[in-house]
Amino acid sequence: MTTRAALIAVVVALALIAAGCGRSSETPDTFVVGAVEDAAKSGPADAKMLLARQAGYRAIVLSAVWKPPLEAPPAAELAALEKAVIAAATNGIRPIVAVYSFSSVTPTTPSARAQFAAYAASIPRSLPGVRDVIVGNEPNLNLFWLPQFGPDGSNVAAAAYLALLAQSYDALKDVSPDINVIGGSLAARGSDDPAASRPTHSPSRFIQDLGAAYRASGRDKPVMDMFSIHPYPENSSIPPTFQHPETTSIGLADYDKLVALLGAAFDGTDQPGSALPIVYGEYGLQTAVPQQKAGTYTGTEQATTKPIDEEAQATRYADAIAIAACHPTVRMLLFFHVSDEPQLERLQTGVFYPDDTPKSSLEPIAQAALAAQAQRPDCS
Numbered sequence: 001m002t003t004r005a006a007l008i009a010v011v012v013a014l015a016l017i018a019a020g021c022g023r024s025s026e027t028p029d030t031f032v033v034g035a036v037e038d039a040a041k042s043g044p045a046d047a048k049m050l051l052a053r054q055a056g057y058r059a060i061v062l063s064a065v066w067k068p069p070l071e072a073p074p075a076a077e078l079a080a081l082e083k084a085v086i087a088a089a090t091n092g093i094r095p096i097v098a099v100y101s102f103s104s105v106t107p108t109t110p111s112a113r114a115q116f117a118a119y120a121a122s123i124p125r126s127l128p129g130v131r132d133v134i135v136g137n138e139p140n141l142n143l144f145w146l147p148q149f150g151p152d153g154s155n156v157a158a159a160a161y162l163a164l165l166a167q168s169y170d171a172l173k174d175v176s177p178d179i180n181v182i183g184g185s186l187a188a189r190g191s192d193d194p195a196a197s198r199p200t201h202s203p204s205r206f207i208q209d210l211g212a213a214y215r216a217s218g219r220d221k222p223v224m225d226m227f228s229i230h231p232y233p234e235n236s237s238i239p240p241t242f243q244h245p246e247t248t249s250i251g252l253a254d255y256d257k258l259v260a261l262l263g264a265a266f267d268g269t270d271q272p273g274s275a276l277p278i279v280y281g282e283y284g285l286q287t288a289v290p291q292q293k294a295g296t297y298t299g300t301e302q303a304t305t306k307p308i309d310e311e312a313q314a315t316r317y318a319d320a321i322a323i324a325a326c327h328p329t330v331r332m333l334l335f336f337h338v339s340d341e342p343q344l345e346r347l348q349t350g351v352f353y354p355d356d357t358p359k360s361s362l363e364p365i366a367q368a369a370l371a372a373q374a375q376r377p378d379c380s
Contacts, residue, residue, distance in 0.1 A: 034059025045087035056369030183224030202248035211265025284349025
């Protein structure tokens with residue numbers, strides 16, 4: 001470890017210990033509320049992380065997008081990650097890095113998988129404050145993974161993603177066995193139709209096929225320490241209590257269904273299944289833009305979004321936190337984002353406006369997040 005890397009590790013460790021959220025303090029009941037937010041990589045890092053802290057969030061996911069033939073982030077990208085990681089730790093926030101690619105460069109060949117795995121492993125090696133790494137992003141969608149289907153209509157994405165996940169797991173564990181490898185990161189919906197104009201798989205089908213690929217591989221060790229899913233609802237008017245008992249979609253309230261799928265896929269193998277810790281890796285409901293803040297946004301809201309008011313966002317985020325905290329194997333609920341994206345065609349799911357002033361939903365959401373992280377609620 002270089003002198004600089006050692007210094008970063010000490011700074012991060014001391015900050016996390018002081019904040020009481022170091023990995024060493026985790027128990028099986030640990031529950032963390034956080035957000036997916038890259039703003040600290042490009043903006044004033046401490047100020048951006050302080051916003052997350054004010055929201056009651058104690059984890060932040062930062063992105064690292066792989067492109068071939070990279071085996072490590074370019075110097076500028078690594079410096080941006082380093083700045084954000086140190087700012088997170090200084091504010092008592094757990095830094096998580098999501099390593100993924102887009103479907104134009106899906107790592108499906110042995111050489112590409114090796115490059116991707118080396119890239120993922122280089123991040124905690126260079127930034128020892130990073131102990132959580134997400135491998136891939138929504139591999140059941142064509143935006144992030146192609147091909148989804150083979151010529152015979154079979155799911156080729158699941159087996160190819162499993163190969164990438166396994167190789168990345170091994171590379172990350174070679175850096176440190178304490179690194180928490182988070183797999184899956186599946187989108188909540190998909191068609192499972194190879195003839196569709198947009199080739200996608202449902203999370204239910206993808207989990208089944210991921211388990212089948214794992215069993216066929218003969219692997220005698222895990223490929224992930226936690227499983228992530230992005231349980232967005234069909235639109236923002238749908239509450240977090242909505243279930244999908246008759247479809248292949250998976251939402252926040254479909255915990256029993258998700259655990260059953262993981263159990264069927266992996267129980268009886270060296271990869272934990274029904275007992276596998278779960279991360280709700282992206283969740284959010286969009287709010288309508290008040291007139292006084294219209295100037296901070298651009299573009300046009302999509303009609304299908306069905307945004308809600310800030311009072312409803314506060315109530316439903318608090319409900320989402322309570323639902324997630326009541327699920328015994330759920331370890332994290334991560335909202336998307338801390339602050340709204342200014343482009344109305346994108347996501348206005350934050351608790352701050354694009355100018356980083358707070359929405360009226362901020363305080364009740366922060367109170368719910370802090371309470372659930374201090375002690376899981378009595379769900380009886």
